[in-house]
Amino acid sequence: MTAPASKDSFGARDTLKVGDASYEVFRLDKVSGSEKLPYSLKILLENLLRTEDGANITADHIRALGNWEPNADPSIEIQFTPARVIMQDFTGVPCVVDLATMREAVTDLGGDPDKVNPLAPAELVIDHSVIIDVFGRADAFERNVEIEYERNRERYQFLRWGQGAFDEFKVVPPGTGIVHQVNIEHLARTVMSRNGQAYPDSCVGTDSHTTMVNGLGVLGWGVGGIEAEAAMLGQPVSMLIPRVVGFKLTGEIPAGVTATDVVLTITEMLRRHGVVGKFVEFYGESVAQVPLANRATIGNMSPEFGSTAAIFPIDDETIRYLKLTGRSAEQVALVEAYAKEQGLWHDPSREASYSEYLELDLSTVVPSIAGPKRPQDRIELTDAKSSFRKSVHDYVEEQHPTPHTKVDEKVEESFPASDAPSLSFADEDAEPALASAANGASGRPSKPVTVRSEDRGEFVLDHGAVVIASITSCTNTSNPSVMLGAALLARNAVEKGLSVKPWVKTSMAPGSQVVTDYYEKAGLWPYLEKLGYHLVGYGCTTCIGNSGPLPEEISAAVQENDLTVVSVLSGNRNFEGRINPDVKMNYLASPPLVIAYALAGTMDFDFDEQPLGQDTDGNDVFLRDIWPSPQEIQQTIDSAITQEMFSKDYADVFDGGERWKSLPTPEGKTFEWDAQSTYVRKPPYFEGMQADPAPVTDIQGARVLAKLGDSVTTDHISPAGAIKADTPAGQYLSEHGVDRKDFNSYGSRRGNHEVMIRGTFANIRLRNQLLDDVQGGYTRDFTVDGAPQAFIYDAAQNYAEAGIPLVVLGGKEYGSGSSRDWAAKGTRLLGVRAVIAESFERIHRSNLIGMGVIPLQFPEGESASSLHLDGTETFDFEGITKLNDGETPRTVKVTAKKENGDTVEFDAVVRIDTPGEADYYRNGGILQYVLRKMTRA
Template identity: 50%
Template sequence: MANPFDRILKNTQIGEENFQFYSLPDLNDGRYDKLPFSIRVLLESAVRNCDNFQVKEKDVENILNWQDNQNQDVEIPFKPARVILQDFTGVPAVVDFAAMRDAVKALGGDPSVINPVCPADLVIDHSVQVDVSRRQDALKENHKLEMERNKERFQFLKWGAKAFKNLTIVPPGTGIVHQVNLEYLARAVFNTDGMLYPDSLVGTDSHTTMINGLGVVGWGVGGIEAEAVMLGQSISMVLPKVIGYKLTGKMTGMATSTDAVLTITKHLRQIGVVGKFVEFFGPGVSELSIADRATISNMCPEYGATIGYFPVDGQSIVYLRQTGRSEKKLEYIEKYLKEMKMFRNYSNPDEDPIFSQVIELNLSDVVSCVSGPKRPHDRVSVSDMKADFQQCLDNKVGFKGFHISAEKQCKESQFTFNNENFTLKHGSVVIAAITSCTNTSNPSVMLGAGLLAKNAVECGLNVAPYIKTSLSPGSGVVTYYLRESGVLDPLAKLGFDLVGYGCMTCIGNSGPLSDPVAAAIEQEDLVVCGVLSGNRNFEGRIHPLTRANYLASPPLVVAYALAGTVNIDFEKEPIGKSTDGKDIYLRDIWPTREQVQEVERKHVLPAMFSEVYDRLQQGSPAWNALDTPDSMLYPWDEKSTYIKSPPFFLRMAKEVPSMESIQNAAVLLNLGDSVTTDHISPAGSIARNSPAARYLAGRGLIPREFNSYGSRRGNDAVMARGTFANIRLVNKFIGKAAPKTVYISSGETMDVFDASERYLMEGRHLIVLAGKDYGSGSSRDWAAKGPWILGIKAVICESFERIHRSNLIGMGIVPLQYIDGQSTESLGLTGKESYTITIPSDLKPGDLVDVTLDNGRSFTVKARFDTDVELTYFKHGGILQYMIRKMIVGQ
C-alpha cells in the first residue's frame, strides 16, 4: 500500500549526492519537539514503514501522542534497521533460515529467495575461554582450542556467510560483538539507495544496549523476534515511559567511567526502571567520551531498563571519524540528524524534551568503587571494601552474605605452586580478569590499567603466580594502542597476557583454576574472589569456586591482583613493597586523569581502527582452513550432534491450512505463577541423568563431551529434551521442584520429554496450564520452539509476559488467558481432564473461545491474539511458515 506519509518525503542534496528522507519536522506537530529523542527514532520508523497493515496511521498518532499514552500500555510496532547476533544465539537463527530454504524447494519454489530482508551481522565471540593464561602463547593456544571445540558450529556459520545475502559473519578472534558493533558495524544513519533514516537495531544479546552510547536505539531480544525482524517484520512493544537522567559536573580524583556506571546502576535499580527507556541529558554528558557513554549504556540490563540512550552530538561525530568512518558519510549523518532535530547540544537546556520523570547525578560525587559480591548493582566504595567484605562473611547467606562463623573466618589453606609455598584466606583473589565488552571499549580505563601496571613494575611490585590473570580485549584495536603506548609489556609482566578477543571470563569462560589452588579452596571451603572488569557477577557465573566476585574498572582489577586480596583498605594499607623495601600505596602508582588523557590523545589513532577492521573479513588461518560446502542448500550431517535440520516445516503445504480446534488434549504440565523462560528453555550444563544426556550418550558421546545447551542450540533434538528440564520447575502434578511430570494415562512420574513422546505416540494434542506472568524473564527462542516440538498446542494461563506471548504465536502455539478473576484453581481444574478447545474459522483478535472437558464441564477463555498481524502468523502455522508462503507467492 502507498505510504500515507509520502507527503513529508523530502529531497535534499548533500555534497554531490541526492537523498530522500521522511522529514518529521514537516509534520508541523508541536508534540514532536517535546518528544524524548529516543521516541523520535520510534516515530520515524513508524512513519517510514507505514503500510496500514504492519504499521498503521493510528500507530504513528499513538507515538506522537506519547506524553498522554506513556501510561496507557499502548502497543506499537517497531521495525529496526538491522539485527545483530552472537554465535550462541545466532546459530539457531541460521539453522532456521537453512531449513526454510529446504522447505521452499520442497514446495517447488526457488530457495535462493530465502535471505535476511533486514541486514544482519553475526559476530562469533562467545566460544573462546581462558584455558591458557600467563603465557606469551596464550592467545594462540586459546584460539586453537576454540577452533577445535567448535569446528562443526563454525563450519556451519561459515557456510551461512557464503550462502545468504544480507548476512555478515565476523570470524572468531576479531572481538566482542558489542565492541565490534560500536567501532565498525554501527551506521548512525542508514543510506539505502539514497533513502536516509536513523540506525536502529535489535540483538540476540542483552548487552546490545551498548550501542545506545553512540546514539543508536537498540536492545536485546529473543531469537524468534530477531528472525522476524530479519524477515522484514515489525516487533510489537509497549510505548515506554522515558526516564530523563540528568548528568552534571565532571568526575574527579581516582574515579573512572566504570565507577560512574556502577553508581548509576545502583541508583537506577533503587528507582525501578524495568521496561522503561532511560535517556541521558544535561551538561555532564559533554564531559563523557563516547566510550564512557557506551560503558554506561552497556550496563542497561543490570539496571533493568530497555535502553540507556545518549542522543547523537558533536562528540559522536568525532568518534565516528576516529574509528574510520568516511567524511562523506559523516557529512550526511550530521546534516540529516540536524534536519530531523535528532542532534543534541547537551549544554542547551532549551533542547531538553519532556520526560516521564527526571533524576540527577553530579559526576563529581562519583568515587572509586566496585560491585559485588554477587550482583552488579550492589555497589561498594573502595574505601569501604574491607569492612563490607567482613560484613558479607558475617551476614546470613544471601546476596550480601556467606554466613561464615567467626571460628571458620580464621581458616587458611597452605599449598605449593611452582615450587613455592603460598597461603589462601577468605578474600584471597584467585581470578583477576580485564575482560568483557563493558570496559574494554574504553581507552581511558584500559590505558589507566596499563599505566598502573607500568608504575607497579617500575616499583618492583608483582602479582602472585597462582592468581589467574588475563587480558581479553573487545577488539584488536585495544592491543594496538596498549602496545604503542608502551604498557602492553608491563601488563604481561604482571600476568595480564593477551588471552583472546572474545567474551570470556564475564560469561563464565574463565577456564579451570590450577589443581593446587582448587584443592586449597575446597580444603577449607574458603570464600575466595574473582575481580573482573565485566558486567555480571551472579553466583556461580564466573567460576564455581569463586563464591565472591566483584565488578571493577580495569585499573582496580590490576590493583586487587597486586594486593592478592579484596580484604584490604587501600587508603590505609600498602599494596606491596618496592624493591628497596619501601611501602607502596595504591595512590603512589595510580595514574592521574591528565596522564591518561595525554597518552590517549597520542596513541589512539584512526589508522588503528582502519587497519584492524580492514582485516576483519580475512579471518585467522584456522578459520580460513575450515572446509565448507558451496551449495545453496545446507548438506545436513545426520551424525552431527551440534547442527540438525529442525522439524518446523515437515508436511508443510503451499496452501494456508484451515483453522483447527484442539481435540482431546492432555495437560503436559500444570504450573503456577511466575514460570520464567529459564524454567522452560534449556540452559547451562547438560545433567548426566537427563533425556538430553541419554540422547548424546546414544550417539557415542561421553559426559565430558556433552558440552552445554548453549553450544547445542542448533540441534533441536537436544533442545527439545532440555525443555522444561530445569531442576527448579514446580509442577503441581509433582508437588515439588523437579523436571518431571505425570503421564496421566498410566499415572507414572517421568521426565517431561518422555511423557510428551508417549502422548505423541497416542496422537494426542498437549496443553499447559499456568498462573500469572507465564514466560517472564529473558526472552528465549527455545522457550517457544521447545514446547512446539513437544507437541504443545496451547497455553492457558492467567497472564503472559508480552514477548513470550508473541513468541508462542510465532511458533503456532495458541495463547489463551483465563477470564479476569478466574484461574486453574477457581475453575476446579486438576489438569487430569481432557480438553477440547474450539477455534472458530472466523476468529478475530481478542475473541473468546470455549473449552470443553471430558467430564462435561466447560468454560470460556480469551484468545490472546492482539492484532490482525499476529492472527495472520498463527493461521499460517507460525511466522516462518508465513514468510515462506509469502516469498513463494512473490516469485
C-alpha cells in the same frame, strides 16, 4: 533490494544534499508535534514515514506518534522496520540453521526458496566461542584460537556456507572482537545511506546488549533469534509506542571514579525506578561531557536495568568518535548534516517531553562493584568487605569446626566428598587463611585448605577466594579510560613489587584488536603480562560462561571442600551458575578493580584499611598508592590511540585470514545436513506443517514441569556454559562419540536442538520448588507412581509419551537476562504450552509467543504461593480459543485441581500484548507465520 515506495501521506519526501551527493529523505517537521518528541521517538517517526504502506503502517500510526502523550500508558501498536540486524554466533548459528530449514520448508509448501533471504543487511560476529583454556602464558591467544577452531569447525563451516548462500549476510570471523564493540567501532552507520535514501541507522540484535550502540545515537535493542530471523526476512517488529524516561545528567565524574561506577549507579537507579519495556533517553548539559565510550558502557547495561533501549542523541562527541574510528569523511558529513536537518542533533537548551524524569549528578558517584549474583545489586567499594561477609552465609553450610585440610594437586588423591571437612570460623589463631592480612576476621565463615601445585607452589584456599579475575566483555573493553586505567594500575603495581595471588585465574579478553594496538603503543603490555594478564582472545569469554576450567588442583579443592569461591569480572552478567561451575559468588567491577582484587586474592578485603602487599623496602602498599590519576589516563589516551589503528584493524574485517579461508565450505542454496553432526542439525519446527494453521485450542490436564521463584533468568532456563557429563545433554554427547574434553558449551551447541532440549532448565543453580533443597535440572515425574525425582528432560519425554501438556510456574521478572531464543525454543520442545508468572522480562515474553507458548500472569498481587499452588496440581485453561475469532482475551480462566480433589480458580492475564503477537500465536509461532506469508506471496 529496493524498498517499496512510501505512500507519503504527509508530503514528507524531500532531497538532502551533502557535498556532491543527494539523498531522498523524509522530513520529520511535516508531522505536527514532532518537534517535542524525544530523540528516540523521532527515529521511530521517520521509520513510519519512510515505510508507510497504507496497510501495516498507516497515516493514523504516523499521526498517533506525532500526537504522542508522554503520560499515557502504551496502547497503540506500530510496526518498526529496523535498518539492519546484528548477531553473535551463539544466537546467530540457530538463526542460520532456521533459515536453512525454512528454505526446505518453503519448497515443501510449493514456494520459492530464494524468498528466504535477508532483505536488510545482516551481520554476524563470531565472538562467543573462544574459551579461556590457556591463560597466563605468552601463547595463550594463539592456543585458544587454535582450540576454538578445532572445537567449532562444523559451526564455522556452516556459517561460511551461509555467507555464500544468503544475500546481504556477512560474517566477521573469529579473533576479531566482541560483537558490540565491532558494531560501534565499524559496523554502525549512525545514518544509513542505501538505495538512494538517507535515514537513521537502527538495528535489532540477537544479543540483549545490542543496546551498546545506543551510545552512538543508534536506536537498537536485543530481540530473540526468532524475532531477528523474521526481521531479516522483512517482517516488521510489532511494538507499542513506549513510555520514554528522560534521564538528566549534571556535574562531572570525580577523580578515582570510573565509567563502570557510573553505569552501576545508573543501573541501580533505573532498576529501582522501574523501566521495563520503556525507552531511556539521556539529556542535559553534562551529556556533552560524557565520552562516547562511556555512553556505550551505559547503553550496554540497558538489559540490566530492564529498559528496551538507553540512548544518547547525536552531537559533536558522536562526530568525533566516528572520525576517530576511521569512518569515511563522506559518512561523517552525512551524519552531521542529516542530524541537524532533521532535528536529531542534541541541543541542551531544548528539552523534549518525557513520560518520567530522573536525574544524576555525576559528581556524587563513588567507586562500586555489583554482586554476588545480580548486576543491579550495587555495593559501594567501601562496603564491599562487610557486604561479602553478610552474603557469604547464604552460600556456606555452617557446621562445627574441623581441622585444616590439605589437598594435593592430583584429583585422584583428593579425599572423597563424604570426607570433606565441615565449616569452621576464622579467627586470629587460625592457620593462614586467605585474609591473613585481615586481622580480626572473626565471624567470617572459614574453611582453610592447603593446596599444592607444581607450577604455583603451596597456598591456602578459603571461602571468599578470588579464583577468577577477568577483564572481559563488551561493557568495559570498548572503553579506553578503564582499559588504560587498568594497565597503568598494573604498571604501578609491578613497579611496587606487587604480584597476583597464585590461585587467581587471570585473563585479558579485549573487545577489539585496537585495544592491543594502544596497549603496545603505550608500552603497557609487559606490566599486564607480569601480573598474568596475557591476551587470551578477542571475544565475550568470561561473561558468557567461557571462563574455562580452573586449574585442576584448585577445582578439586573447591569441589571436595565445598568452598564458596568468587569471580570478579569487568562484564555485565554475574547470574548464578553462569561464570564457572566451581564459582558460587560473582561480582562485576571496573577493569582496574578486577586487577586490584587479583592482587588482594579475596573478597574479604578492605582496600582502605588493608595493604595489597609491601614494596621492596617493606612499606605497605595500598590501592590508593597505585591508582592512576585521571590526568595520566587522559594523557595516555591522547598519546596512544589513533585513527590509523581503527582503519588498519578493520580494513579486512570479513577476511578472517588463512584459518578461516582454508575451511572446506559446502555450497548450494540448501544445506546438506550431516546426520552425524553434534553441532548442526535440522530442527523439527516445520515438520508436518500445513499451509493453514490449525485452530487454537484450550489446554486441559496440564502438569507442572517446574515451579520457580523470582528472578529466574534465561541462564537458569537455558544455560550457556559448561555441559556436565552426568546430565542428559552430556549423556547424549557421550552416546554420540564425543569425548568429555570436546563437549564445548551449551552456547556453542545451539545449532543442535537435541543438545539444547536436554539443556533446558538444566542450570546447576536452578531451584525447582517441586523438590526440597535440590539444585539443578530436576523435577518430580507424575507419570510414575510416587512422582520420584527425575531429570527435567526425562520427565518431559514421559509426559509427551502420555500426551500430557506441561506448564511452568514462575515469580517476578521471569526470563530476565540475555536474549536467549533457546530459553523459549527449549521450553516449547519440552512440551510446555503455558508459563504463568508474576511478571515477565520483555524479550523472553515475546520469544515464548514466537514459539507458540502462551505467557500468562497471575492476577495483580497474587502468586503461586498466595494461591497455595504447590505444583502438584493438574491445570486446565479455558478461553484461549477466543483467539480463533480474531480476539485476544484479556484473561483466561485457570482451574488447578489438587490431589485431594480441591480446586483453585483464578483469571490469569494474557500477555499477548499486540495484534501481531496474536497472529504469531495463532500460527504456532513467528517463523510459521512468516513461512505461510511467503508461500502466499
